[in-house]
Amino acid sequence: MSFKVDPVCGMQVDPVKATYKTIYRGEIYYFCSKRCKNLFEKDPEHYLKHGPVGMLQ
Amino acid sequence: MVLVKERIRVIGLDCPTCVYSIQRNLGKLKGFYNIEVDLSSGDAVVEYEHGECSLKDIYRAVRDAGYDLLKERMLLALHELDESEVSTVESKISSIAGVLECRASPVTKLVSITYNPLSISGSEIVGRVKSLGVRIAGFPEESLGKEYGERSLLLRRLSAFSIGLFAILYTTISMYYGLPLHRESDLLLLSLAAVAVAMGFDIIIKGTRSLAKLSPTMDSLIALSVSTTLITGIAGVLGFIEWRGGLHSASFFEASAGVMGFVGLGKYLEERLRRRAFRSLEDLAKTLYGKAKVVEEGGVRERSVSSILPGEIVEIKAGEIIPVDGVVIEGWGYVDESSFTGEPIPKFKNADSRDPVLAGSILMSGYLKVRVTRASRDTVLYHIIETVREAQFYKPKVMRIADRVVGLLTWAVIAVTFLTLIHWWLLVGEPALALMFSAAVLAVACPCALGIAIPMVVSIAVLRAAKNGLLIRRGDVFERANEVSTVLFDKTGTLTAGKHSVRNIHLIEKSIDEEQLLHYVCSVESRSEHPISKALVNYCVERGIKAESPSEFIHMPGMGVVGFINGIRVAAGNLELMERLNASRNDGAIELVREIGSNGFTPVLIAVGDRVLGVLEIGDVLRSEAKSIIKELKIHGLKIGVVSGDTNASVSYYSKILDLDLAFSELKPDEKAELIKDMQDKGERVMFVGDGVNDAPAISSSFIGVAVGSGSEISRESGDLVLTRSRLADLVFFLKLSRAVKRKSIENIAWAFIYNAILIPVAAGLLYASHGVIIKPEAAALAMIFSDISVVLNAMTLLTKK
Structure with a gap:
């Protein structure tokens, strides 16, 4: 299966192995870490509109 | 730099x-x-x-x-490891580059070393340890259960003991009848003393060696005491000492023979007692390193257990210990599983029902062929043995302090001895009395009891727990259990039996029939491990509905599952999942969900494509013991609550009938973990009881995580404590056991401390001037041995705890 992109940090994530995922508006998103998932869930629209922001800090 | x-x-x-x-x-x-x-x-x-x-x-x-x-762990067995040497050995080995952690147990004389395999290899560590002057006896994995020439040692200890006893009786009787002690009796007693000391020479050598290394031990004190009395006696015979006040050379020879005899036998008995506690387990452990009869093409061949792979077939005859974990595929028999369950009645195991068997249980009668599911290091038995071993290395803060005290105590005793000697010899002017008192101080001091006080209790408790279906994963759970303020239970499978059944199928739309709906549900659920999913799949199998494999499968913890069947998206889960998927649901469905929940059942919504087409009503039954267990926990002063992913209605139904203090519903696994963290930040100490696989995050974030095990999955489960029999009643036993552990530890430490604090001054002659009290060295040795053995016996009473 192909890799999916983490909408927060832009990393490639293997959907089969991913532990962190969420469903938003009928779409499934995969994350590299809990931190990215939490950020996404706080403000999903921001990341969907602006694309991945890369690593913060 | x-x-x-x-x-x-x-x-x-x-x-x-x-x-x-x-x-x-x-x-x-x-x-x-x-x-x-x-x-x-x-x-x-x-x-x-x-x-x-x-x-x-x-x-x-x-x-x-x-x-x-990344780290590796190795175990070393040492020839000698005294309570008082523990901290020295630990700090020596920890100083080797690449070693991350080193812990030593005086109970089993094992050292556990955790190291970074990228900077040092196991054999390099062994070399470095040897060069530090620590003598290694072997590597426990291979040498488990080895006998160390015990019989000849027992003989030596017994004869030294009888000689000592004879010497004491001889002098006592002579004095009683007022017989003058002649030169002949001096010589007789000298030879008795010499023989006794020769028999216990190993103790003298060990003691002197560690004294020379400036880390004196128990044995050093004994060596000093015995040599003081022996040399004084000889000096007397040779006329160097002028006897006064009823003391003679004979009394000194009697003292050395007595001390040697008592200490030798006492130490031997103590060692035997300690080992006996672990004997049953070590015997079982042998099966993991022994041989098994493997059924191969062309006949049965005997092979070492460690070479057996899952999938192979092993043959077991009546009377043999089952060497692997596996499933019965041929034959039947009665199997004694008391090592795991404490259940004394053998269980019937049969190939027709594909019964599982565990390594270490015994086939009492019958004949079995077993397909191996796990061998050697993966077996349940291995995990239990590992925990018991780990527990022996466990040191609570009190113990770390005690370890240091033991090291200092030996020095303190030597210092007190010197003061005694100086006081009575130089200040009072009684050289003979001074030597007698000094020897008594050395013989009476008992740092040992302090050193084994807690590890002994904890190891015995782990063993006792294992017999009652409790697998302890870390030594400090007993200590922690006493601090718990709140117990939170998962609902499904923990408070309830976890035996789900489909009670009703509600079709929301008529565009689909039951069979079709179930086909979709079971296909998408077939990949999930959730108890409800398993129940659904079973239900389909019973109704003869075929499931297919989903082309894509996503498990959303705490919400449900989503998958694609023949290109159609199918989802089974709660309301939140449907909302997130934007699946359209009518008011009828929402009303149904509420109604099902208020009766204590669980609704599962099914969406095919983007419409909710049906709702399944899943029923579960409360565990019969749940009510009484919760009542009992409340008596202990604990707050009890439930945390569940289920609907609010369903959770409050259970909370009401169980009379719980707290209830949290509609939480996903990681939200449960966060809830627990929040409560703990506010000062609560939470014990979480749940399913070891699905609730892993909550288990690992709680103060004590308890996994309700399903027996065969122990090695996969997280948790500080696993209820291997999956019985909540064992939890109450665990809390009681923890209290007993605390009590016994305090008793032991207090006893050892008070003993030394009272008897050392008395032995030094504190009460001689005022009351004329003298503790003779041999009596001192007897008291010391008694104190030592009583600590071990006190710990062992835990084994029979109900």
Whole structure:
């Protein structure tokens, strides 16, 4: 299966192995870490509109 | 200033964020320079200043950041490891570069070393340990249950004891009848003393050796005491000492023979007692390193258990110990599983029902062929043995202090001896009395009892727990259990039996029939491990509905599952999942969900495509014991609550009938974990009881995580404590056992401390001037041995605890 992109940090994530995922508006998103998932869930629209922001800090 | 570069491997890295948090933590360390990490493999190179910083600090910092280092563990058995040597040995071995942690147990004389395999190898460690002057007896994995020429040792100890006893009787009787002690009796007693000392020469040599290394032990004190009395006696015979006040050479010879005899036998008995407690387990452990009869093409062949792989077939005849975990595929028999369950009546195991068997249980009658599911290190038995071993290395804070005290105590005793000698010889002017008192102080002091007081109790408790279906994963759970303020239970499978059944199928739309709906449900659920999913799949099998494999499968913890069947998206789960998927649901469905929940049942909504087409009503039954257990826990003063992913209505139904203090519903696994963390931040100490696989996050974030095990899955489950029989009643037993552990530890420590605090001054002659009290060295030795053995016996009473 192909890799999916983490909408927060832009990393490639293997959907089969991913532990962190969420469903938003009928779409499934995969994350590299809990931190990215939490950020996404706080403000999903921001990341969907602006694309991945890369690593913060 | 020396800069050191070392290779490590970090475990648990899955994104660059992790590296930042590790770097942040490491940056706080003094003397730390740099870390370079390869994200994909976790391989890293650290640079630090030798002396300022060590691999141990780095290891700790990485663990604090929530990750772990690749590490390996080895066990060494030592020839000698006295209570008082423990802290010296630990700090010596810890100083070897590459060693992350070292813990030693005086109970089993084993040392556990955790090391970084990238900077040092196991054999290198062994070499370094040897060069530090620590003598290694073997590597326990291979030498488990080995006998160390016990019989001849017993004979020697017994004869020394009888000689000592004879010497004491002889002098006592002579004095009683007022017979003058002649030169002949001096010589007789001298030879008795010499023989007794020769028989216990190993103790004298050990003691002198550790004294020479400036880390005196129990044995050093005995060696000093015996040699003092012996030399004084000889000096008397040779006329160097002028006897006064009823003391003679004979009394000194009697003392050396008595001390040697009592101490020798006492130490021997204590050692035997300690070992007997673990004997049953060690016997079982042998099966993991023994042979098994493997059924191969062309006949049965005997092979070592460690070479057996899952899938192979093993033959077991009546009377044999089952060497592997597996499933019965041929034959039947009665199997004694008391080592795991405490259940004395053998269980019937049969090939027709494919019954599971565990390594270490005994086939009482019958004949079995077993297909291996796990062998040697993966077996349940191995896990139990590992925990018992681990527990022996466990040291609560009190114990760390006690360890240090024991080391100091031996020095303190030597100091007191000197003061006694100086006081009575120089200030009072009684050289003979001075020597007698000094020998008594040396013989009476008992640092041993202090050293084994807690580890002995904890190891016995772990053993006792295992017999009652409790697998203890860490030694401090007993200590923690006494601090718990709140117990939170998971609902499904923990408070309830977890035997789900489909009670009703509600079709929301008529565009589909039951069979079709179930076909979709079971196909998508077939890949999930959730208890409800398993129940649904079973239901379909019973109704003869075929399931197919979904082309894509996503498990959303705490919500449900989503998959694609023949290109159609199918979802089974709760309301939240449907909302997130934008699946259209009518008011009828929402009303149904509420109604099902208020009766204590669980609704599962089914969406095919983007419409909710049906709702399944899943029923579960309360465990019969749940009510009484919760009542009992409340008597202990604990707050009881339930945390569940189920609907609010269903959870409050259960909360009401169980009379719970707290109820939390509609939580996903990681939200449960967060809830627990929040409560703990507010000062609560939470014990969480749940399913070891699905509730892993909550279990690991709670103060004590308890997994309700399903028996065969123990090695996969997380948790500080696993209820292997999956019975809640065992939890109450655990709390009671923890209380007993605390009580016994305090008793032992207090007893050992009070004993030394009272008897050492008395032996030094504190009461001689006022009351004329003398503790003779041989009586002192007897008291010491008695104190030592009583500590072991006190711990062993836990074995029979109900």
